[in-house]
Amino acid sequence: MVAAAVAMLVLTGGCGLVRPGGDDTGGSGGVAARPVATPEETFPIEAVPETSSASPSPSSASPKPSRTARSHATSSPTPTQDPNFFQEPACAEHEGTKVSKAKAKSALVAAAGKRYWPTSAPGIKISKDLVKSVAWHESGWQSNIVNCDGGRGLMQVMPDTEAFINQRFGQSYDVRDYRENAVLGANYLAWLTKALGDDHFDGDYDLSPSKCPSHGSRCLLNLVIAGYNAGRGAVDEAYAEKRLPNPEYVDSVRSLMESCYCDRY
Numbered sequence: 391m392v393a394a395a396v397a398m399l400v401l402t403g404g405c406g407l408v409r410p411g412g413d414d415t416g417g418s419g420g421v422a423a424r425p426v427a428t429p430e431e432t433f434p435i436e437a438v439p440e441t442s443s444a445s446p447s448p449s450s451a452s453p454k455p456s457r458t459a460r461s462h463a464t465s466s467p468t469p470t471q472d473p474n475f476f477q478e479p480a481c482a483e484h485e486g487t488k489v490s491k492a493k494a495k496s497a498l499v500a501a502a503g504k505r506y507w508p509t510s511a512p513g514i515k516i517s518k519d520l521v522k523s524v525a526w527h528e529s530g531w532q533s534n535i536v537n538c539d540g541g542r543g544l545m546q547v548m549p550d551t552e553a554f555i556n557q558r559f560g561q562s563y564d565v566r567d568y569r570e571n572a573v574l575g576a577n578y579l580a581w582l583t584k585a586l587g588d589d590h591f592d593g594d595y596d597l598s599p600s601k602c603p604s605h606g607s608r609c610l611l612n613l614v615i616a617g618y619n620a621g622r623g624a625v626d627e628a629y630a631e632k633r634l635p636n637p638e639y640v641d642s643v644r645s646l647m648e649s650c651y652c653d654r655y
Contacts, residue, residue: 458624473641473642473643473646474646476527479628483535488533489533491652493533498531498545501577502516506580515597521579523570523643524615524643528545529543529641534568543566555578578618579618579627585622586613590629595608598611605645608633613625615644616634616635620639
């Protein structure tokens with residue numbers, strides 16, 4: 391639902407903040423107008439194609455968030471401040487069937503293995519550790535959770551993000567299907583990688599943790615994680631001020647990438 395010491399999951403997230411953020415001016419507000427993208431190549435629904443050159447670039451097609459902070463109240467930290475501890479917001483609801491953790495993991499790993507920019511940036515790779523950790527932080531891998539701010543499913547995809555990804559990549563993914571929900575979340579991570587890599591790293595899309603040993607540095611991996619929670623506009627604004635917009639969220643996800651309770655499933 392869109393970045394230090396190990397932070398408590400309930401302090402910074404869990405449930406519902408995948409928000410596209412900022413337009414080409416770095417502002418924030420309502421959802422920017424976007425033309426429907428035409429796929430550059432024809433793929434089955436499991437593969438997400440890059441749009442044609444006539445479609446907006448990541449820099450010019452950035453949707454804006456409807457909100458810039460979580461709407462629900464957070465709980466007090468536990469004594470252990472363990473990022474593996476997921477606690478639902480009191481306002482969360484559940485709709486539909488809750489799939490097993492094994493099925494959730496399979497969907498997340500499959501989503502991480504797709505090529506989201508097959509033509510202009512085929513080197514972009516979203517690791518399964520990143521996708522699994524974001525999803526665990528956001529939902530505890532619950533496929534049927536619906537947060538009070540509108541985030542749905544295991545990666546807590548927001549309605550604006552679902553609409554943007556489907557338009558930008560010419561797809562029709564349904565956030566209520568846990569497998570397609572995972573693809574939407576991973577695709578958004580890939581979009582952030584392309585956009586932020588182009589704008590701040592001269593087209594370098596390397597998300598390797600080895601290139602980003604500090605959880606507090608402004609490396610690409612940390613910016614992409616921050617953007618998933620806070621939105622791209624907030625990341626661009628904070629980058630200009632030499633900071634991360636949500637360092638606790640970034641620290642929690644990075645800590646989960648290093649050691650996650652979810653790895654036992």
